[in-house]
Amino acid sequence: MEDILLLNTIERYLDGRMPEDEKGFFEQLRLNNPAIDQMVVEHKLFLHQMDEYADVENFKDSLHTIHSKLSETGEIRSTEEPASFGGKVVQLWNRYKRTAAIAASIAGITALFISALAIYFSPSADKSQLERLSRTIEEIKANQIVTNNTLIKEANEPKIPKGATLKTGGTAFLIDGKGFLVTNAHVLNGSGAIVTDKDGHEYNSKILSVDHAIDLAILEIDDKDFTPIKNLPYSIRRTQPDLGEELFTLGYPRDEIVYNMGYLGAKTGYKGDTSSCQLSLTANPGNSGAPVFNNNGEIVGIITTKQTQTEDVVFALKSNNIFKLIDSLKATDTLFKNIKLPLKSSLKNMDRVSQVKKAENCVFLVKSYN
Amino acid sequence: MKGDTNEQVLLKALANNDSKAAETIYKENFNMVLAFILNNNGSYDEARDIFQEAMITLYQKAKSESFVLTSQIKTYVYSICRRLWLKRLHQIGKMANGVENFESIPVEDDVEIHERRNAELGIMDRALNSLGEPCKSLLEAFYINKKSMDEIAFSFGYTNADNAKNQKYKCLIRLKKLFFSQYNIGE
Numbered sequence: 001m002e003d004i005l006l007l008n009t010i011e012r013y014l015d016g017r018m019p020e021d022e023k024g025f026f027e028q029l030r031l032n033n034p035a036i037d038q039m040v041v042e043h044k045l046f047l048h049q050m051d052e053y054a055d056v057e058n059f060k061d062s063l064h065t066i067h068s069k070l071s072e073t074g075e076i077r078s079t080e081e082p083a084s085f086g087g088k089v090v091q092l093w094n095r096y097k098r099t100a101a102i103a104a105s106i107a108g109i110t111a112l113f114i115s116a117l118a119i120y121f122s123p124s125a126d127k128s129q130l131e132r133l134s135r136t137i138e139e140i141k142a143n144q145i146v147t148n149n150t151l152i153k154e155a156n157e158p159k160i161p162k163g164a165t166l167k168t169g170g171t172a173f174l175i176d177g178k179g180f181l182v183t184n185a186h187v188l189n190g191s192g193a194i195v196t197d198k199d200g201h202e203y204n205s206k207i208l209s210v211d212h213a214i215d216l217a218i219l220e221i222d223d224k225d226f227t228p229i230k231n232l233p234y235s236i237r238r239t240q241p242d243l244g245e246e247l248f249t250l251g252y253p254r255d256e257i258v259y260n261m262g263y264l265g266a267k268t269g270y271k272g273d274t275s276s277c278q279l280s281l282t283a284n285p286g287n288s289g290a291p292v293f294n295n296n297g298e299i300v301g302i303i304t305t306k307q308t309q310t311e312d313v314v315f316a317l318k319s320n321n322i323f324k325l326i327d328s329l330k331a332t333d334t335l336f337k338n339i340k341l342p343l344k345s346s347l348k349n350m351d352r353v354s355q356v357k358k359a360e361n362c363v364f365l366v367k368s369y370n
Numbered sequence: 371m372k373g374d375t376n377e378q379v380l381l382k383a384l385a386n387n388d389s390k391a392a393e394t395i396y397k398e399n400f401n402m403v404l405a406f407i408l409n410n411n412g413s414y415d416e417a418r419d420i421f422q423e424a425m426i427t428l429y430q431k432a433k434s435e436s437f438v439l440t441s442q443i444k445t446y447v448y449s450i451c452r453r454l455w456l457k458r459l460h461q462i463g464k465m466a467n468g469v470e471n472f473e474s475i476p477v478e479d480d481v482e483i484h485e486r487r488n489a490e491l492g493i494m495d496r497a498l499n500s501l502g503e504p505c506k507s508l509l510e511a512f513y514i515n516k517k518s519m520d521e522i523a524f525s526f527g528y529t530n531a532d533n534a535k536n537q538k539y540k541c542l543i544r545l546k547k548l549f550f551s552q553y554n555i556g557e
Contacts, residue, residue, distance in 0.1 A: 049491075054516075063422045067400075
């Protein structure tokens with residue numbers, strides 16, 4: 001009870017509610033009694049703390065009131081939902097980007113691991129499927145590369161006019177012993193051409209006809225050094241080759257004549273082109289225009305292109321196109337009247353080495369220049 | 371500058387418990403702070419708490435006699451929130467994303483003063499909350515809600531104000547004991 005009385009007195013004193021005479025009496029008491037003075041100081045401090053506490057609590061209350069009022073009127077955002085969609089995405093991204101990065105790397109590693117397993121365990125049959133797939137992609141892209149040599153070096157051969165630039169090179173072969181040659185049209189990128197035999201003898205030649213539609217061209221050797229060949233050892237076949245037929249070719253992927261062999265892979269060419277066929281043999285840039293022989297020494301085709309994505313898929317123009325071309329040229333131009341295509345092969349029943357020995361004299365390296 | 375004068379007036383009003391002033395400052399700054407905290411690993415509720423703490427800091431600063439406004443209110447509020455939030459993230463071992471959407475000024479001292487004050491008020495808070503009823507409600511009604519003893523006597527069911535007063539002093543003695551067991555006067 002005493003404490004309460006004292007506390008009441010102190011509060012009244014600190015409030016300033018104490019009458020003057022009592023106040024003087026109380027101040028005297030404080031001076032004489034340090035314990036009471038201590039209590040006054042303590043209570044003053046307590047009241048100050050309480051005031052401040054009350055003040056902040058009241059302010060907090062008013063803040064809560066303001067917050068609910070403003071979020072109700074929409075003057076401040078009331079949820080995490082932002083005003084714009086982009087902001088939310090940025091927020092989510094910012095909040096979860098580390099998690100996302102970790103998840104993505106785990107997913108990536110797992111994917112790599114699984115594909116490694118798949119490659120390791122998948123049967124080899126899958127491989128052909130893959131190749132078939134890649135072929136269709138290629139069909140869309142039509143990315144065949146033309147197998148002719150691109151020569152950029154300055155011409156230094158004596159037969160080439162001075163200052164002329166070699167443009168392209170390829171292979172040509174005789175279709176008439178008098179000096180008529182066939183090659184691919186794309187081989188003759190320049191305005192003139194010289195041909196070189198397997199021994200390195202060069203002959204000037206004239207470009208008689210270039211047909212880009214079927215990719216064939218006719219050249220005529222126009223050189224006094226050239227001795228005509230009476231009978232060509234091979235013949236040119238009018239009919240279609242057979243699937244699986246063994247074939248060989250002679251060409252100039254380099255400056256020396258190169259032999260290669262393979263077989264007929266398909267009766268049609270790229271994208272089902274019926275004017276050409278698919279071979280399985282190795283061909284390189286420079287083989288363009290090279291003759292394709294069968295075992296009987298009959299020319300069944302002319303190498304034109306190869307597929308870029310796959311090895312050993314080569315396309316050859318069927319030899320009946322030579323007949324078609326010469327026939328149509330004969331009808332329009334007397335220049336071709338004299339051409340007689342060889343119809344009888346003398347290479348039948350000979351071994352390959354002998355066949356090549358006879359045929360190689362009729363296969364030439366073509367260089368086209370400007 | 372006119373803007374500065376307006377802000378001075380606004381702060382004076384805030385210090386005088388003008389709820390309109392508090393509302394204006396709240397309205398103009400909350401979304402900015404919310405965006406900052408959401409962009410830095412925080413939630414809406416955390417943003418509200420941090421922002422209100424900054425408002426209290428501003429309020430206490432505006433009330434103090436030595437108060438001088440050295441920056442815009444917006445800059446000050448943002449800086450306080452930024453500081454408080456980065457500190458909290460650090461305490462819970464999280465990282466900020468480093469997303470800043472406003473320039474900030476150094477407010478380390480203000481935040482420190484605010485936190486010391488908060489700690490003191492925390493003592494009063496804990497003391498009050500461990501008091502138990504009806505003492506807690508009674509003292510809150512008198513000291514915080516500033517009710518008169520007659521009102522208190524009526525709402526708490528005391529026969530008269532003197533009874534209520536006696537009860538209040540009994541409670542106050544207990545509260546003071548609790549408070550001073552935590553609070554060190556020497557400090």
